[in-house]
Amino acid sequence: xxxxxxKPRLPKGFRDFLAPDMLKREYVIGIIxxxxxxxxxEPLQTPVLELQETLYGKYGEDAEQLIFNAQHxxxxxEPLAMRYDLTVPLSRVVxxxxxxxxxPFRRYQISPVWRGERPQKGRYREFYQCDADLVGVSGMxxxxxxxxxxxxxxxxxxxPKPSIKINNRKLLAGMGLYSGVPxxxxxxxxxxxxxFDKIGAEGVEKELVERGIxxxxxxxxxxxxxxxxxxxxxxxxxxxxxxxxxxxQEGVQELRSMAGHLDALGVPEDAYEFxxxxxxxxxxxxxxxxxxxxxxxxxxxxxxxxxxxxxIGLFRRDSLPTVGTSFGIERIIDIMDELDLYPDHLxxxxxxxxxxxxxxxxxxxxxxxxxxxxxxxxRTELYMADxxxxxxxxxxxxxxxxxxxxxxxxxxxxTREQVTFKRLRDGQEVTAAQTDAVDTVRGLxx
Numbered sequence: 001x002x003x004x005x006x007k008p009r010l011p012k013g014f015r016d017f018l019a020p021d022m023l024k025r026e027y028v029i030g031i032i033x034x035x036x037x038x039x040x041x042e043p044l045q046t047p048v049l050e051l052q053e054t055l056y057g058k059y060g061e062d063a064e065q066l067i068f069n070a071q072h073x074x075x076x077x078e079p080l081a082m083r084y085d086l087t088v089p090l091s092r093v094v095x096x097x098x099x100x101x102x103x104p105f106r107r108y109q110i111s112p113v114w115r116g117e118r119p120q121k122g123r124y125r126e127f128y129q130c131d132a133d134l135v136g137v138s139g140m141x142x143x144x145x146x147x148x149x150x151x152x153x154x155x156x157x158x159x160p161k162p163s164i165k166i167n168n169r170k171l172l173a174g175m176g177l178y179s180g181v182p183x184x185x186x187x188x189x190x191x192x193x194x195x196f197d198k199i200g201a202e203g204v205e206k207e208l209v210e211r212g213i214x215x216x217x218x219x220x221x222x223x224x225x226x227x228x229x230x231x232x233x234x235x236x237x238x239x240x241x242x243x244x245x246x247x248x249q250e251g252v253q254e255l256r257s258m259a260g261h262l263d264a265l266g267v268p269e270d271a272y273e274f275x276x277x278x279x280x281x282x283x284x285x286x287x288x289x290x291x292x293x294x295x296x297x298x299x300x301x302x303x304x305x306x307x308x309x310x311x312i313g314l315f316r317r318d319s320l321p322t323v324g325t326s327f328g329i330e331r332i333i334d335i336m337d338e339l340d341l342y343p344d345h346l347x348x349x350x351x352x353x354x355x356x357x358x359x360x361x362x363x364x365x366x367x368x369x370x371x372x373x374x375x376x377x378x379r380t381e382l383y384m385a386d387x388x389x390x391x392x393x394x395x396x397x398x399x400x401x402x403x404x405x406x407x408x409x410x411x412x413x414x415t416r417e418q419v420t421f422k423r424l425r426d427g428q429e430v431t432a433a434q435t436d437a438v439d440t441v442r443g444l445x446x
Contacts, residue, residue, distance in 0.1 A: 013117060013125030020348035020402075025128075027346055028157065028333055029110055032130045035153045036108040039145065041132050044107040046089040052079040058088050058311065060283035062191070066115040082114040086131040087284070087324065088311070094135055094322075095315025103136030103320070110329075121299065124330055133324030135312070140254055142323050143288045143307060144261030150292060150303055150325055151267050157332070158341050162302070164292045165275035168255055169285050169306075171238065172225075172276070174248020178241070179220040185213055187283065193225060194279040201226065225276040232259055234274045254288055284308045290325070297338050299331045347402035352379040353421070353441055354398040357389050358410045365414045369407060369437060376438040399424055405444055407437075 010016065017025060049070055056064055063084065070080040083089055086109045094101060110130045117123050132149060134142045147164060154162040172193075173186060181189050192207045199207070201222060208218045227237050235252050242248035255274060262272065272290075280289040289306030305325030313319025336342060355370045357363050370382040381403070383394050391408065398406045408420045413431075420431045423444050432440040 013119035015124065023346060023348065023350065024336065024342060025333060027342060028329060028336060029130065031156050032153055032327055033110060035149060035156060036132050039149050041106040041108040044090070044093065044109045045111065046093060046109065048082060049080045050083055050089060050092070052081045054092050055081050055084055055088055058284055059084060060281065063282060066117060068114045068116055084115060085113055086111060086129050086326065087308070090133055091312045092315050094312050094320065098316055105135040108132045121334070128329045130327040130329050131324060133322060135322045136320050138321035140257040141261045144258050144265055146305060146323055146325050147262060147272065147290060148265040148267050151271050153327065157336065159294060159335065160339065162292050162294055164272040164290055165278040166255065166272055166288065166290045167274065167276055167278045168251035168288050170247045170254070170287055171251030172279065174242050174245045174251055175221060175224045177247065178245055179224065180217040181213060181221060185211065190279050191281070193277060194281045196277040227276060231269055232256065258288060280304055280306055284311045286310055294335055297335060299334055302328045302331045302335065347404070349401045349403055350379055351381045351401065351403045352445060353405040353407055354394065354403045355380060355382050355407045356391060356394045357383050358391065358408070359389050360387065362409050362411060362414055366409050369409060369419060369434065372437060373441060378438065378441055405441060
C-alpha cells in the first residue's frame with residue numbers, strides 16, 4: 001500500500017538537538033547541577049501534565065494566556081495542562097507530601113516546560129528550566145544563599161559581567177502607597193514597570209497614565225523607581241523618603257539584611273545592584289525579587305526568581321516561606337554559543353577513540369581492542385561498514401565527527417601484537433604494544 005511522503009518538520013518554537021548541541025547543553029546543565037548540589041539542594045522530578053486547577057490562578061492574567069491545555073483523547077478524565085514552570089508544581093509537591101518532607105527543604109529540578117509564546121531568538125515554546133528553591137526559611141539568609149548560588153553558576157560558566165538586579169515587592173507596594181497609586185491598580189503598576197527595559201521611562205509613564213493613574217501620581221512613582229545610587233546608598237535614599245510607610249520600611253530592611261548575608265557569603269558588591277525598575281511579571285512574588293542579565297549580547301534575563309511566601313498555602317492548611325530561582329538555560333546556551341565560552345576539550349562527540357577495521361581478517365582483533373579500551377573506561381567506537389573497509393574513509397569519518405584519536409590494526413600490527421594510534425589535531429602517531437594501548441591512549445588524550 002502506497003503512502004504519501006510526509007515532509008519532516010517541527011512546529012514553531014520547538015527544536016531538535018543533535019549530538020554537538022546536546023553536548024554543549026549537557027556541559028552547561030552539568031555545571032548548574034553541580035552548583036545546586038554544592039549548596040545542598042537535592043533533585044526532584046514532577047510530571048509533564050498537571051491538573052488545570054493546579055496551574056490556573058497562580059501566575060497572573062497575562063502569563064496564564066500562554067498555558068498549553070492538554071487534550072486527552074476519548075478519556076473523560078479531569079482537565080489537564082502542560083506545566084508552565086517548575087514553581088507551582090513544587091508548591092503542589094510540598095502540600096501533597098507534607099509528612100515526608102523535612103524542613104528546611106532544598107530542592108532542584110531540571111526539566112522542560114511549555115508556553116504558548118511567540119517564537120523568537122531566546123524565546124521558545126518548549127524549553128528547559130533549572131530551578132533551585134529553599135522552603136521553610138523566612139530570613140533573608142535564604143534569599144542571599146539563592147543569589148550566591150546564581151553568582152557561583154555565572155562564575156563557573158565564565159559569563160562576562162552578569163548583572164544581578166534585586167528589588168522587593170513590599171518596597172514597590174510602599175512606593176505605590178506613597179505616590180498615591182490605588183491598591184486596586186497595583187497590579188497595573190507592576191505590569192507597566194516590568195516593561196521598563198523594553199519601552200523606557202517615557203513609555204512606562206505614558207502607559208500608567210493610560211491605565212487611569214493620575215499624572216502627578218505617576219510622576220512621583222517614576223522619580224522613586226529611577227533612583228540610581230550605588231549599593232546600600234540606593235536604599236538610604238528610599239529610607240529617607242518612605243521611612244514612615246510600613247511596607248516600604250519592611251522592604252528596605254529585608255534588602256539591608258540580604259546585603260549583609262551576601263557579604264558574609266563572599267558575593268562582591270559589584271556582582272549585584274538594587275534596581276527598583278525590576279518587577280518580575282508573575283503575581284505570586286511577595287518579597288525580594290531578582291533577575292540577571294548579560295550586557296552583551298543582551299537576550300533578556302538569564303535567571304529570575306524571588307520570594308513567594310503564600311503560594312504553598314494554596315495547597316496546604318498553612319503556607320511556608322519560600323524563595324527560589326530559575327535559570328533560563330536556553331538563553332545561557334545562546335550566549336555561550338555567541339561568545340564561544342565552551343572549554344577546548346568539548347568537541348562534537350563523546351567518543352575518545354575510533355578503532356578502525358582494516359579488513360575481514362582483522363575484524364576480531366579490532367573488536368578485542370575496542371573491548372579492552374572500553375573496559376578501561378575509554379569511550380570507544382568500533383567502525384562498522386558492512387564489510388566495506390577503506391581506511392581513508394574511516395579517518396574522514398573520525399575527522400568529521402571530531403573524534404580525537406584513531407587506532408589502526410593492520411595485518412602487520414596484529415602479527416606483532418601492536419596497534420598504531422594517530423591524534424588527528426596534530427597528526428602525531430604512536431605505535432605501541434596492544435598490552436600498553438590503554439596507557440598510550442590516555443597519554444595522547446592528556
